[in-house]
């Protein structure tokens with residue numbers, strides 16, 4: 001079994017099934033999702049992408065072969081571009097600006113997820129860092145494909161679905177999976193166990209991110 005399949009089976013398979021049945025996701029395709037929840041999601045995702053980009057820059061700096069250094073550095077830059085382009089357009093359609101993003105700040109789930117990514121990418125091994133950033137790519141690709149089958153009657157949701165269900169994005173994810181599988185051969189039992197734990201944790205954070213948006217979760221105090 002490939003390293004990526006091993007990680008998915010133990011850490012993401014059950015979580016993924018719950019994500020595709022989550023009312024935030026089903027609400028995107030049937031158009032019943034409240035715009036207020038999607039607004040919350042896009043604002044939180046803007047914070048998330050700023051942090052995720054830095055996490056990818058850390059992964060790039062620690063990569064052991066030049067192709068991977070270059071790939072993760074490119075993705076770090078792309079994550080900023082996504083924030084600028086997709087989010088500016090979506091924020092505009094939702095009646096928001098980047099000043100609203102700064103004024104809102106990051107919520108509890110976003111902060112916890114960003115902190116976890118940053119901590120592992122800064123202090124874990126290269127393989128641990130890759131396992132930690134992987135669910136973000138992989139779960140989005142699969143959710144995007146699923147959503148694309150139905151798209152959405154709501155033009156704002158349809159725009160978002162088109163970006164993540166695209167073929168270009170599929171190629172990005174396949175290249176990260178190939179790096180992960182090559183790494184798998186070099187990872188010993190202790191480090192492997194830590195990779196499984198990180199992959200499972202960030203997969204759960206992906207579910208929690210949708211759930212926080214659905215309920216518009218705020219800091220309790």
Ligand SMILES: Cc1ncc(C[n+]2csc(CCO)c2C)c(N)n1
Nearest residue numbers: 045048052075078079136137140209
């Ligand atoms: C919570 C959350 N998780 C995953 C993504 C998807 N994503 C963000 S950056 C990137 C790869 C680099 O361009 C991917 C796949 C998101 N937007 N928000």
